[in-house]
Amino acid sequence: MSRKKVSTTIYITPEQAERLKILHERTKVPIAVYIREGIDMLLKHYEHVLPGQMSLESTPAPPPPIPKK
Numbered sequence: 001m002s003r004k005k006v007s008t009t010i011y012i013t014p015e016q017a018e019r020l021k022i023l024h025e026r027t028k029v030p031i032a033v034y035i036r037e038g039i040d041m042l043l044k045h046y047e048h049v050l051p052g053q054m055s056l057e058s059t060p061a062p063p064p065p066i067p068k069k
């Protein structure tokens with residue numbers, strides 16, 4: 001990912017830090033990459049709550065017309 005990054009501070013548990021460290025040691029992937037991937041997964045999961053344009057696939061069908069009496 002070559003886009004500019006924004007620095008931020010997060011707080012994780014010691015257990016999370018240890019597991020991320022082990023994962024990094026085994027895969028050689030930077031911990032920051034895993035954190036960004038986790039944030040991407042979270043944002044995708046909650047996409048329906050975020051503002052933005054709806055896709056055509058997710059646009060509900062219009063209700064059927066009301067019959068005239």
